[in-house]
Amino acid sequence: EVQLVESGGGLVQPGGSLRLSCAASGFSFSGHWMTWVRRAPGKGLEWVANIKQDGSEKYYVDSVKGRFTISRDNPKNSLYLQMNSLRAEDTAVYYCARDRSTSSWSLFFDYWGQGTLVTVSS
Amino acid sequence: DIQMTQSPSTLSASVGDRVTITCRASQSISSWLAWYQQKPGKAPKFLIYQASSLESGVPSRFSGSGSGTEFILTISSLQPDDSATYYCQHYSGYPRTFGQGTKVEIK
Numbered sequence A: 001e002v003q004l005v006e007s008g009g010g011l012v013q014p015g016g017s018l019r020l021s022c023a024a025s026g027f028s029f030s031g032h033w034m035t036w037v038r039r040a041p042g043k044g045l046e047w048v049a050n051i052k053q054d055g056s057e058k059y060y061v062d063s064v065k066g067r068f069t070i071s072r073d074n075p076k077n078s079l080y081l082q083m084n085s086l087r088a089e090d091t092a093v094y095y096c097a098r099d100r101s102t103s104s105w106s107l108f109f110d111y112w113g114q115g116t117l118v119t120v121s122s
Numbered sequence B: 001d002i003q004m005t006q007s008p009s010t011l012s013a014s015v016g017d018r019v020t021i022t023c024r025a026s027q028s029i030s031s032w033l034a035w036y037q038q039k040p041g042k043a044p045k046f047l048i049y050q051a052s053s054l055e056s057g058v059p060s061r062f063s064g065s066g067s068g069t070e071f072i073l074t075i076s077s078l079q080p081d082d083s084a085t086y087y088c089q090h091y092s093g094y095p096r097t098f099g100q101g102t103k104v105e106i107k
Helices: none
Strands: A003-008 A011-012 A018-027 A034-038 A047-053 A058-060 A068-073 A079-083 A092-097 A111-112 A116-120 B005-007 B010-013 B018-027 B033-038 B045-049 B060-067 B071-073 B086-088 B102-106
Touching: A003 A092, A011 A111, A018 A034, A018 A092, A018 A116, A034 A068, A034 A079, A034 A111, A034 B033, A047 A068, A047 A092, A047 B086, A058 A068, A111 B045, B005 B086, B010 B018, B018 B033, B018 B060, B018 B086, B033 B060, B045 B060
Parallel strands: A011 A116, B010 B102
Antiparallel strands: A003 A018, A018 A079, A034 A047, A034 A092, A047 A058, A068 A079, A092 A111, A092 A116, B005 B018, B018 B071, B033 B045, B033 B086, B060 B071, B086 B102
């Protein structure tokens, strides 16, 4: 059974940092693209970033470029999101999701974790 | 960036009704479109890929159609368990974008 479990969320002040983790199990983690998606309170889903199987390609939404870094540790079956210079508008539930793709290009997201809440407030 | 626009934003229908949700892309995305369902407090659930391919285990009352810039999600006979918000999402280039969501309520 595919399982994705996020952790690391919490309350942080504007300008602060946080590192989210996603522990994956039940599938060949190193074979799949992986993604972070967020949902701000009262808003819809927003794709944040994704990373290729070997970490050689990473893509970000413009609003987080230069502030967030996606990474992965394949031997540990783990996905990460380092978030720096956090802003109030980054407040959201952050979901880790598995990409269906095991090839060179990313596709859609077939399994999702339950999410971790990040609140940016003073 | 490709913008995805869903309509309506909210709909209310009765059990057994046929329900359709439209998703329009700001430029052609061929059939690179997925649909998701999200219930309050839950993770999104993947429903349909390649615009019209039903994911295994998803009830057959769900179907998708369209290509290019206009797509439709249809629920052929609405059930109480279908009360949720539905999102379309393109995977034709970056950034990936979702529609704003359509909330489906049961009358």
